[in-house]
Amino acid sequence: MPEVRIVNVTKKYGNLYALDNVSLTIQDQEYFSLLGPSGCGKTTLLRLIAGLIEPTSGEIYIGDRRVDKVPPEDRDIGFVFQTFALFPHMTAWSNVLYGPKVKNYDAKQSETIGHEVLELVKLNERLNAYPSELSGGMMQRIAVARALAAGAKTLLLDEPLGQLDAKVRNEIRYEIRRMAKDLKLTAIHVTHDQAEAMSISDRIAVMKKGKVVQIGTPQELYMHPNSLFVAHFIGESNFLEGYITEVNDAYSEIELRQGLRIKALNPRDIKKEERVVLAIRPETCEMKRGHIKAENALFGQVDKTTFEGTIVRYEIRLDNGDRFVINRPSLTEQWINVGDEVTITYPLDKAHLFPYPEAGLTEEISV
Numbered sequence: 001m002p003e004v005r006i007v008n009v010t011k012k013y014g015n016l017y018a019l020d021n022v023s024l025t026i027q028d029q030e031y032f033s034l035l036g037p038s039g040c041g042k043t044t045l046l047r048l049i050a051g052l053i054e055p056t057s058g059e060i061y062i063g064d065r066r067v068d069k070v071p072p073e074d075r076d077i078g079f080v081f082q083t084f085a086l087f088p089h090m091t092a093w094s095n096v097l098y099g100p101k102v103k104n105y106d107a108k109q110s111e112t113i114g115h116e117v118l119e120l121v122k123l124n125e126r127l128n129a130y131p132s133e134l135s136g137g138m139m140q141r142i143a144v145a146r147a148l149a150a151g152a153k154t155l156l157l158d159e160p161l162g163q164l165d166a167k168v169r170n171e172i173r174y175e176i177r178r179m180a181k182d183l184k185l186t187a188i189h190v191t192h193d194q195a196e197a198m199s200i201s202d203r204i205a206v207m208k209k210g211k212v213v214q215i216g217t218p219q220e221l222y223m224h225p226n227s228l229f230v231a232h233f234i235g236e237s238n239f240l241e242g243y244i245t246e247v248n249d250a251y252s253e254i255e256l257r258q259g260l261r262i263k264a265l266n267p268r269d270i271k272k273e274e275r276v277v278l279a280i281r282p283e284t285c286e287m288k289r290g291h292i293k294a295e296n297a298l299f300g301q302v303d304k305t306t307f308e309g310t311i312v313r314y315e316i317r318l319d320n321g322d323r324f325v326i327n328r329p330s331l332t333e334q335w336i337n338v339g340d341e342v343t344i345t346y347p348l349d350k351a352h353l354f355p356y357p358e359a360g361l362t363e364e365i366s367v
């Protein structure tokens with residue numbers, strides 16, 4: 001089964017770089033997601049892999065075969081779209097058998113394949129239903145079955161859960177992953193929903209404005225974001241802006257607004273007086289009521305609390321005016337109220353220091 005390799009691929013529309021020199025390798029049998037805000041080039045990359053469009057430059061390989069000039073029907077690829085692209089006038093069964101029919105399989109062989117794939121998506125009992133009689137989740141399962149029946153070894157899914165309601169979406173996403181794994185398929189799943197990508201992917205490529213920003217497992221992206229954009233787009237981060245006032249072997253000291261000084265571990269080559277941003281995840285912090293003397297602490301006052309079921313979200317105004325968010329498990333914590341003074345501490349090894357972006361922080365993290 002195939003590995004998919006994208007080498008220096010650029011796709012231009014007029015002067016617009018929909019993809020700008022993208023390289024990445026999707027492993028054989030991997031469940032891989034392309035994640036990024038709307039317009040970043042996810043669909044373009046998927047359509048290039050499928051062969052629906054041609055790259056302006058660069059190469060695409062499926063297995064050992066260079067395919068960027070191979071027509072889509074010869075790439076052994078199945079495509080599942082966001083909108084339900086089933087033939088509306090055909091039953092589930094006829095939709096599924098469309099691929100084998102086009103390939104001129106004999107009737108018996110086609111039927112065997114049809115039942116096999118419908119069994120996989122658990123819809124054998126609905127084979128006479130028309131798309132309009134099926135739920136959104138069922139239609140997407142039929143779409144997957146149709147791709148499989150057509151012999152797809154690589155499954156391309158473009159926001160396949162986008163039209164489904166939240167509860168169904170959660171169920172179907174695990175189901176699609178399970179099928180891909182059971183059948184040893186390579187799956188490339190496009191989504192702008194970071195929670196979806198995090199929960200189903202072996203690895204994720206985070207994209208921004210036609211470029212791949214970072215590739216990694218969900219854990220790697222979450223624990224070790226390589227940029228402010230990823231720290232912001234995957235999960236949530238507090239951003240504290242300041243200047244480096246001291247650098248030693250163990251840590252850097254940062255001066256925030258109003259002269260507040262805090263510490264961070266040194267990344268790469270940070271220099272004294274450099275302008276920086278420290279990214280801190282809301283759930284990594286400790287928070288206590290009152291102003292308590294502590295090493296490397298931030299003081300503030302709670303502006304707002306939101307009960308979100310499993311967590312409580314605290315929005316805090318730090319004494320220097322900066323905003324800060326903390327998430328705590330809702331059941332194990334003492335309730336801290338709006339107006340309470342609080343002391344916040346954070347683990348140094350979970351706070352990430354980045355150079356202040358040239359374009360400005362707001363522009364850098366905007367989606």
Ligand SMILES: Nc1ncnc2c1ncn2[C@@H]1O[C@H](COP(=O)(O)OP(=O)(O)O)[C@@H](O)[C@H]1O
Nearest residue numbers: 013017018036037038039040041042043044045
């Ligand atoms: N056929 C096209 N003609 C002109 N511009 C296009 C075309 N397809 C996509 N684009 C542009 O390329 C960029 C990437 O689009 P797309 O790949 O659809 O993004 P995504 O799927 O991440 O939302 C967007 O700016 C989009 O407007």
Ligand SMILES: [Mg+2]
Nearest residue numbers: 039042043044
């Ligand atoms: Mg898209």
